[in-house]
Amino acid sequence: MARVILFNKPYGVLSQFTDGEARATLSDHITLPGVYPAGRLDRDSEGLLLLTDDGRLQARIADPRFKTAKTYLVQVEGVASDEALDQLRRGVRLKDGMTLPAEAERIPAPDLWPRDPPVRFRKSVPDEWISLTIREGRNRQVRRMTAAVGLPTLRLVRWRIGDWTLDRLAPGEWREVRVG
Missing domain, CATH: 3.30.70.580 (Pseudouridine synthase I, catalytic domain, N-terminal subdomain)
Known part of the structure; x- marks a missing residue:
């Protein structure tokens, strides 16, 4: 066991x-x-x-190779447009090639613990939370994917791996x- x-x-x-x-x-x-x-x-x-x-x-x-699903709660800088989410769902071209399609959706701000240090807050720049599920694991992949669609990652929390949360x-x- x-x-x-x-x-x-x-x-x-x-x-x-x-x-x-x-x-x-x-x-x-x-x-x-x-x-x-x-x-x-x-x-x-x-x-x-x-x-x-x-x-x-x-x-x-x-x-x-086993494509275990990993779900991330991602606070991004900017507003996640339908077009940006569709790009994530289709796969994004990164320097090391196309990503596999991801599951991506806007979510309400999750009830998480405070981060230390806190995420920088800018009154003039909106932010939003998305849920992103990927089935591969390249170096800094989620951050690179959100940046590629114009949504830099501010905070990244992995919530699920397979059936474990x-x-x-x-x-x-x-x-x-x-x-x-």
Whole structure:
């Protein structure tokens, strides 16, 4: 039976257990031996990170060939037009090629924890929240996709990976589930 850890990675924490530069890492929050991240989340992104002690499960979650759905709540600068959302749904051309089509929709501002540091606020520039579900995992993909359609990302929170969600986990908290 595999162990799976659902972890709400705070902003500013690296998705690894060690760092030579004394930055915050997973070891500041998780002291369980033998579990490793299944995929990663950039230091400036927040939300669900899965860790497991099962190498095959880790590969299945992280490897883009398996197309595990990952849902992000994204605060963008600007107003998400129907055209921008349609572009995301069709796939976006990035420097490393076309993305797969995504699920994209406007959502009301979610009831999330405050981010530290807070997202910059500019009275003259509107912002909006979208939900974006992708099935691949290129480097900084969500940020690059929203920028490509004219909506720079201000805040990025991964909410779901496959059937696992961040529901009821505060930043820095984790819970263990058994799989198999």
